[in-house]
Amino acid sequence: MGAQASKQMDRRKSISTEKKTLSGLKQSCGCDYPGCDYHPADRKNWMSGLKSDKIHVNKIVWPGTHDSATNKIGIPFISRPFARCQSLSIYHQLVRGTRVIDVRVQEDRKVCHGILVTYGVDVVINDVKKFLSETQSEIIILEIRTEFGHEDPPEFEKYLEEQLGEFLIHQDDHVFGKTIAELLPKRIICVWKPRKSPQPKAGGPLWSGGHLKDNWIDTDLPSTKFDSNLKHLSDQPPATSRNFFYRVENTVTPQADNPILCVKPVTARIHGFARLFIAKCFAQGCADRLQILSTDFIDEDFVDACAGLTYARIEGKA
Template sequence: MGAEVSKQIERRKAIDTQKKNLCDLKEKNGCNFPGYDYNVQDRKNWMSTLGPEKLHVNQIVWPGTHDSATDEIGIPFISRPFGQCQSLSIYEQLVLGVRVLDIRVQEDRHVCHGILLCYHIDVVINDVKKFLSETHSEIIILEIRTEFGHDDPPNFDKYLEAQLGEFLIHQHDNVFNNTVAELLPKRIICVWKPGKSPKPRQGSPLWNSCYLKDDWIDTDLPEKKFESNMKYLSEQPPITSRKFFYRVENTVTPQADNPVLWVKPVTERIHPYARLFIMECISRGYADRLQIFSSDFIEEDFVDACIGLTNARIEGKL
């Protein structure tokens, strides 16, 4: 028992030290990157506001959410805090400005996070369609994967094509060089990542896992995650030559050997340092690599930072 208590005390000290290091770095270098003060007037239509005819797909800093469809997961006040990563619905996230969604499903087409269940995938699809019906020039990256440990939903690719066919941007390398205007009226890049079922083929209405990559670091230590994100990002090709989307997630996650297992208090350890991460990307020479930037419990300031940096790219300030 004494050894376990000592271990937890040292763990707490490590977390506090890492938070302080990030805070000191923020105080030293600031967060005044190009576009930091951009005034976002309409988050719901921000791509339209920036100009679809001049906004290239590979210029966008895509604000995304991690485990996007978990706002109603589990049982309130009992299991929900252990699996909830977002407090907003899919529609509310899209209105806020989110443009990359991370959806996990199990064999019966219900959204899940591990063993915890949420609503049927139809809820997600209907929210996406509602948003698209109310906007004209917003492009969404919709990633749907079979959750680890679960079987693929039968014929799920056919379901997605039937539900979203009119909006689907077909898998093609040329998309990365297109402007938003050149993709319209198609609106969704749908990445389907099955566990065992065949992956979407080249030219398919759906995109396969090769087109959306990340390097997930499973830790609850904020500086460790911050620097690991930076390291993996630095190893990516520049966005101008990249033929895939690369995601960095400003998140840390609860660990089984730590007494704090609720998502929100753990991810708050890194949450305030999103703008610092953008600033450090620029100061360390990796500004041309940042593309998808995701968060738990998404907020306006996170979205505004991504939009501001995107606008700076359009204006040639990076």
């Protein structure tokens, strides 16, 4: 018992030290980078505000959400705090400026996060369609994967094609070098990641899992995650020379051996350091590799941070 208590005290000290490390870095280095003072007038249409004929897909810094469809997961006040990573619906995330959605499904087409289940994937699809009907040139990356430990939903690829077919941008490596205007009226890059079923084929309406990569670091230590994100990002080729999307997740994850297991207070340890991360990318010479930046509980400032860097790239300032 004493050993366990000692271990917990050491863990709490590590977390406190790492939070202070990031805060100190923010104070000493600041969060300035090209485009940091840009704020879109209309986040619902922030891509349109940058002009669709100027934005190349591989120059966009895409604001994304982690475990996007968990706003109503589990039982309120009981299991929900342990799995809820977003408080907004998919539609309201998109209105706020999110452009990369991360959805996990199980065999019956219900959205899940581990063992906890929420609404059916139809809710996600309908929210996406509603947003697209209200906008004209916003592009979305919709990633759907079968959750770990589950079987693929039967005929799910066919279902996605039937539901989203008119909006789907077909899998083609040339898409990365095109402008949004060249892709319209198509609006969705849908990445389907089954666990056992065949991957979507080149030229088809859905994209295979290899087109959206990341290096997930499972930790609740904010500086450890921050530094690991920088290292893995620096190992990537520049965004303009690769034919896949690379995601950095500005999140930390509750750990079973720590008494704080609710997502919100844990992820808050790193949430406010997204702008610092971008600034450090410039300081370390890897800002040209940054492409998707994802977070829990997305807010306006996070969206603005990504839109601002996108603006700077379009204007030739970054």
